[in-house]
Amino acid sequence: MPSGQHPILEMRSITKEFPGVKALSDVSLTVNTAEVHAICGENGAGKSTLMKVLSGVYPYGTYDGQIIFRGEPVQFRDIRASEAAGIAIIHQELALIPELSITENIFLGNEMTGRFGRIDWVHAKFRASELLARVGLTTDPDELIKNIGVGKQQLVEIAKALNKDVKLLILDEPTAALNENDSQHLLDLIRGLKGKGIASIMISHKLNEIEQVADAITIIRDGKTVETLDISRGEINEDRIIRGMVGRSLESRFPDRTPKIGDVFFEVKDWTVQHPQVPERLVAKGSNLYVRRGEIVGIAGLMGAGRTELAMSLFGRSYGNYLSGTIVKDGEEIELRDVSDAIDAGLAYVSEDRKVLGLNLLDDIKASIVSAKLKKISRGLVVDDRKEFAVAEEYRKSLRIKAPSVDMGVGKLSGGNQQKVVLAKWMFTDPDLLILDEPTRGIDVGAKYEIYTIIQALAAQGKGVILISSELPELLGIADRIYTVFEGQITDDLPVTDANPETLMRSMTSARKRVQN
Amino acid sequence: MSTNTSSTSSTTSAPEKDGSRRKLFGGANLRQFGILGSLVVIILLFQLLTFLKTGRGLTLDPNNLINVINQYSYILILAIGMVMVIIAGHIDLSVGSVAAFTGIVVAKSMADWNLPWPLAIVLGLVVGALIGAWQGFWVAYIGVPAFIVTLAGMLIFRGGNQFIGQSTSVPVPEGFTFIGAGYIPDFGPFPFSAGTMILGILGAGWIVYHEWNARRVQKKMGSEMAPLWTSVVKAAFLAIVILTAAWLFANGRAGTSFPISGIILVILVILYSFITRNTIGGRHIYAVGGNRLAATLSGVKDRRVDFFVMMNMSILAAVAGMIYVARATASGPQDGNGWELDAIAAVFIGGAAVSGGIGTVIGSIVGGLVMAFLNNGLQLMGASADIVQIIKGLVLLIAVGVDVWSKSQGRPSIIGLWGGKRKGRFESAQAQEAPTVVPDTDNATSQPADLTRN
The missing domain is CATH 3.40.50.300 (P-loop containing nucleotide triphosphate hydrolases)
Structure with missing residues (x-):
């Protein structure tokens, strides 16, 4: 396995500030050609921000630092620019349209057109089958996205990226919603792509998977690069990664x-x-x-x-x-x-999808916490605001929900803190x-x-x-x-x-x- | 509820640019007055324009103000119901027809069956409730989208009005007109309406007390507090507005004062603000509109909520219809044409979200008043109906457009900032808590785009 010779991507001293907060400070990342590079860090560490800088979601000029892709400095204005250069990002939440077919999704925004802008579906379908074969899918390309499982949808996303002649694939939590078999298939595929010269950056919380596929790992903590571990030097194992991520070893x-x-x-x-x-x-x-x-x-x-x-x-x-x-x-x-x-x-049921089934993201923390048993803080039909605040404040402290105040919108919290709010909501129902x-x-x-x-x-x-x-x-x-x-x-x-x-x-x-x- | 809008995920590209600017102004500049400020601006603008044109400011003339309330109270009453429907994620297109239908039934009951007018009002409310139950049944228990149910209702009850009235006008007796054309009776030795002034003073006093009490509670609970000067300015501003308005209303033509329809409106605003903000039922409406699945899994009976908001809307439409008939002294076949659109416009100018979950009663009232004074001012300036419509359309588009744009730039919602607790909380969290929370933690990427849009 090649290591360290040909960097396909270098991000040098990236600093990204939001009003009042430094999301990234002086972060560097080097990804070699034909390498699976994992990025690890706790929620809020800055992984996604870094990827957004890379893919042009945050355009050139809104951050400090330099990005060098395939030997040349690049300045992406938007996602399209980064895609054109050969960087594709596959988000945790898939960007496929359920009512359209696989083929239609693969070519969405990038249609194969003939004369007068007519879409050439015959060729598109043929090409789609080729791409599906490359990602190991045998599904009919006419099948609607909503009829195939999440695992296959993930593969369609990758096929879509391959169609754009991707050189660097960014996968954000690719296996979060997949079962063991599908995850394994996906990981195999990522490794396979490496053999064909496509590098991948993988953000994942699943350390066993990282251990399995990554050639190198960059660990980010509090918006700073902590270290880069190299598998060829035998540095990668779960405890080592966890120690880097949390800054201490979890006994x-x-x-x-x-x-x-x-x-x-x-x-x-x-x-x-x-x-x-x-x-x-x-x-x-x-x-x-x-x-x-x-x-x-x-x-x-x-x-x-x-x-x-x-x-x-x-x-x-x-x-x-x-x-x-x-x-x-x-x-x-x-x-x-x-x-x-x-x-x-x-009975209390904490659902598996806190954003869709667990929380009203428009609500603030306190309203969310009391929402499953309003009776408990109400006199008759009238909700007592003070009790609501007091109850919520209690849970904020006891569950250590990281938020300056219970007046804050739950949509702004990180996943872990949202989950604590959901737990608080159900603990409140006794x-x-x-x-x-x-x-x-x-x-x-x-x-x-x-x-x-x-x-x-x-x-x-x-x-x-x-x-x-x-x-x-x-x-x-x-x-x-x-x-x-x-x-x-x-x-x-x-x-x-x-x-x-x-x-x-x-x-x-x-x-x-x-x-x- | 739209949760799948991935294409707009890149809207957060520019907040950092104006970060320094925001710090400079401390997040508190004139925009905070938002839509309420625009209302004041519109009123003052037309006051000035009419002054330049005729040598006398006509907009703030007591008789004109009384006129505006008389003319728009029923639209504002509709807006109260409409905002609740829209918060729950529905829409009601039938309100104008329901108002007209109720109006004709009430008028007929008095004309043909000699029903005493108080009983006729009760009958009107019952008719509204029955229609509401009918529409609520289709929306909540059959699951037909409210858009369709009320589009059908719009046809059915318009036809019903014309069927019952045989497409003619039916006059109503003297006593009944009190609710649409009556005023607070004069008393005492004053040259102005004492009743109106007493109401004004009570209102202003209540505002000041409310603000003071809110701060007291916040302090006690250690909650997040706005700077003292904003509370003082807000309370003083509102109190002065109310007292000035009361003074103006009190000095209208002899025999006129604050209209009875206005009093009905104020009572309904207070009642429904309380219901939406402080009761379990109100919380449930926001919960269903904000995330129906999460609400159901928290024990909210979403169908019941749907049924209630639809039924309530029709009852308020009945109230509006009766006030209109009382003011016009007759019920006619074209009553209530286009009211649904005025009410919906008021709600959206007032800061509600198309996707549901966001909106306030008071915001919708202010939104409705913006439309009312715009309409009135243009008429005073002698603009014809066609021009008035064009301008109203543009104002709706621009008001909501500016707000959406402002939010997509990462600034706080203009509409959201000034008042409604519901909106204010969420938006202010966005504006002020930025330093403590990285704007895009790993999971924030999947936030529904409508969060940032409205």
Whole structure:
């Protein structure tokens, strides 16, 4: 593997200021030709700002420093200019149009036109198939984007970039929404592109992936370059990266805890739910589960296995059509017809997508925190502003939400702090059972640790916690017991002491073993 | 709710350029007065223009002010309901027709069945509620977009009006006209209307008390506070405006004073401001409009909210229709034509967002007054109806355009700054907290673009 000879990109002493804050100060980055270069750093460290400087989102003149691309100094005025030079950025949130076909998306804004500006769909489609083949997709190019999974959409994005003759691909959290298989495929592809002379910059929180594909890693902390690690010198391993990112070594990624587990207080029996659009499809098939007081119960499953569907259908039937099954809480059978029933019964559901399902981004912190139980701070129908402020202030302090005031809009917070606001919102409802769906997705290592601490504190108060996660180490790290889900069925129930990634993965991918209870 | 607008993600390119300028002005310059300032400017401008033209400022003439209130109170009442509909993410095109329909039913009930007028008003409110329930049912429980439901309603109730009235006017009795053409009765030995002045003094006193109380609470809670001078200026400015207005209204022609329709309007503004800002139901409207999915998963019954805002809108349309009929002393087939557009324009000039979740009652009223005084001033200047329409259209476009542009430049919203708590909070966070938060943390990239647009 070539190392250090041919830099394709050099960013020298980039400094970028926003009113009152230095987002980047004197950051340098060198990416070699045919290299996968990872950028690591906590949320807010300045990774995305750096990429925006590079791709021209922040045009030349709004930052200090120099960018040298393929041997020449460049001054991008906008994204188009950087694309023309061969830099493509693929965002965390995909920029594809769901109602258009793969071909149409690939050529969007870059149409192959014939005479009189007529689009040449025949050639476009042919070219699209070629590009799809290069990224390892066999899907029909006429298929609509909305009909293919996130993993494939990610690949279409890359195909789109390849079409523009990209030399440097920037991937912002490319695997955040992908399951293990799709992630692996994508990582293989990135490595493959390297062999064809396309360098990649990858921003990721998933350190195991970085370790797997990166040739070099630049670590950014508080808007400054901390160091660049080189794999050929054997410098890359997870602990090393974490140490660089947080400026200290995390003794453990999971806080210590001695579980105090009580009796079973929440039980679901024979829970069966239909898919809302496709009645033949059952998203939960006779599922049985129970939670004890003070227990953290993990749910493991691949994407599409029905974890979220199960959780949401329990939470006041907010997903799918309920067919059969009972919920028993504290020895009594309860019926939760809608979300407010569920909240009143002491359930809380922290959704996997905090921006779409968890928060009203137009609201401020205090309004968000009280939004799921306004009754608690109201006299009759009138909301008491002072109580609202006091309550929110309390959570801001106890959960260490980084914001100068609870009057601040939640849309302005970083992912970790938004997640804390969502947790505060549900803690405020005084739940007995919290269902946490991917609570640490897209959050940096430091904030994850804090979220784990909060989860453990909730369990220590005698609340039950159901933790849904795609990250097996996370489940193994903080759950007391783990259910595995496969195609809507609960396939296993393991105490964490008996579980390891292999056993879990086996039950997550087949229905051989059924739980009897 | 639009969350997928990736193409505009690059709008934040220039905030750093004027950063120094903003520091210089401390973030507080004349723009803070925003749309309220524009209202004052428009009034003063026409006062000056009419003075230059006729030698007497006509805009602030007491009789003219009374006239403006009489002419626009029903549009402003519609704007109150409309802003709630728009905050919830809907629209109501039927309000003019609903007003006309209610008007004809009320007029007929008095003319043909000799219903006493107080009962006729009750009947009008019931008709409004029934129509609202009908439209709310289609929007909330069937899921037809409000645009379609109310477009249908616009046709249905316009036709209904003409069917019942057989396309003719139906006169209403004397007593009923009080709500549209009545005034606060005169009393006492004064040469001006004492009742109007008392209301004015109460209003001004309340403003000062409210501002003082807000600061007291903020201080106690250790909340973020605006500088003292802005509170003083704001309270003094508003108090002076109210007292001046009261004085002017009190000195109209003998027998006139602040109109009854204006009093109905003020009561409704206070009531609905309270509902939208301080009650659980009000919070739910903003929640549904801001993020429906998140609201439902927080236990908000979104259908109920949809139903309520649509029903409430029709009730207010009924009120507006009755006031109009009372003022015109008859209900006719063309009543309420185009009102929906005036009301919607008022709401957007007043700072609401097309995508929902943002807007205030008071902002919409000020927006409505901007349109009212513009219209009135142009008429005083002798402009013909065609010119008035063109100018009103341009003002709507420019007012919202400037605000959108200003925000896309990373400056605080002009419209948002001056008042409404709902908007003020969010925008001021943007303006003042910049130093503590990196504008683009890793996750901010996915912010819906409508956040930055409105």
